[in-house]
Amino acid sequence: MAKIESKKRTVKYINCIDKVKNLTVNELQALKKVCNIYSFRANDYYLNLIDWNNPNDPIKRIIIPNLSEIDDNGQLDACNEKAITVAPGVQHKYKHTALLLCNETCGGVCRYCFRKRLFMDNNSEVAVDTTIGIQYIKNHPEITNVLLTGGDPLLLSTERLENIIKELHKIERVKIIRIGTKMTSFNPMRITEDDALLRTLRKYSTPEKRIYIMTHFDHPKELTEEAINAIQALNDAGVTLCNQCPILKGVNDDSNILAELYNELAVNGCTPYYAFQCRPTAGNKPYAVPITRAYFLFEESKKYASGTAIRAKYVMSHASGKIEIIGVDDKHIYLKYHRAQNTDLIGKVFVYKRDDNAYWLDDLLPHKINFV
Ligand code: SF4
Structure with a gap:
């Protein structure tokens, strides 16, 4: 496995908007009202990608709260995931696929998150102990693929993640294990600086049973040198990479930006997979784009991207x-x-x-x- 040379660094996480240095006192005061309703979380690596001189910076849109979030009174569980929750931390909607929600934390909180309810108090939809969830999968012979999600599974310790993968690997019929993660954007060093993680992925992603990493890049600015190194390291570890992201107002609702994102991903070995309609989760309206507009800009982006880059489908994850x-x-x-x-x-x-x-x-x- 090729060793990626990248400078070791400690990424510092913050859960309090007060710790964001570049906001004014007035901004902080106003945004605290948002944070009292919807969680805030970020880290210094990701915040450093923001150009604070640009009021429309896309990374800022993704991670810094917006006052208009509090005007949207949509539902927290807009797709009724509760109805398909069959055991602690297990969602089973499509016959052959089970979701294991195994972590309730992410490397940051995307403002448009469709599972922001998981980061709130009194939510018990995640099961960090996956014993019951894995037993459910064992008991259901129709399940052939499992998505580890949350929250972000790559925020679990490697040992813990390996234990989950190992147990799933033992189930003969489970041929595909997917890991949904935004750590390639939020903290790519989590991948490049953990040889044990890369060894684990290499060990369990085999011709008989494949591991897919479902990345979540929203904008080309997230494809930093560190992020591209992480994609490279994952490719070298033998996993298959796909990217899925919503079409977001003020972030990537521009055909040129989408085309650039898709081209860059394809060149680096991460296949564009789904472009999502932003879900109508509470607080998400400021980030949503109407269906017809999103459709036309998504189609337009194909004019500027190569065939390998435009394999994504524009979809709505409806209940x-x-x-x-x-x-x-x-x-x-x-x-x-x-x-x-x-x-x-x-x-x-x-x-x-x-x-x-x-x-x-x-x-x-x-x-x-x-x-x-
Ligand atoms: S990475 Fe996904 S689950 Fe985590 S905050 Fe962002 S949208 Fe939500």
Whole structure:
């Protein structure tokens, strides 16, 4: 395995907005109101990516709270994940896939997080002890792939993460283990400076059973030298890398930015996989882009990106399933179920009257026209 040379450094995490040096006293006072509702967390590496002279800096949009978050009174569990929680820390929605929510912390808190409820007091949807979750998977012969998520599994100690992977690896039919992480953006040194982690990934990502790392890069600014080293180290460790991110107002709602992100990811060996419609979770409205606008900018981005870079699908992770936005014309929006709990829906196309103010399937439902 090629050893990545990068300077050792300690990343300092902060959970209190007061510790962000570049905000004015007035800004801090105002933003504390947001932080009293939705958690704040960041670290010095990620905050150092912000250009504080640019009021529209995309990294700032991702990590620094925005006052208008408190005006949005959407639901905390907008996709009703509670309904598919079948055991402590286990979500089972699609027949062959189980999610293990094994950590309730992330390297930062993205302001548009769809699971921000996990970071709040009195939430018990995560199970750091995965014993019951793994037993559930053993008891369900239809499960062939498992997504480790949370929170961020790469914030667990390597020993703990290895124990989970080892147990899953023992289940013959579980062929794919995915790890959802934003540590490649928030703290890539977590990967490049931990040989034990890279050895673990190499050991368990085999031709018979593959480990996928699902990265979460939102903007090309996150693809620093450190981040690219982390992608390289993961590739060298034999895992498969895919990127998924939402289309976010003020971050990547620009076809040139998206194309740049996708091109850079593809060149570095991380396949663009899903572009998500921002979920209507409480506090997320300031970051959401209407469906038609997101569709057109996503399609436009393909004009500036190579074929390998534009393999992503633009989808909505709705409570009923994963829905691809496949077309918009003068009068209509065309959607297709890519995945669904009710498997009869998979591949079905639905047509809705075009509404340029719609942000979610529920906004379109009154305008449903027909099956194709
Ligand atoms: S990395 Fe994912 S789970 Fe963590 S805060 Fe960001 S959106 Fe939420």
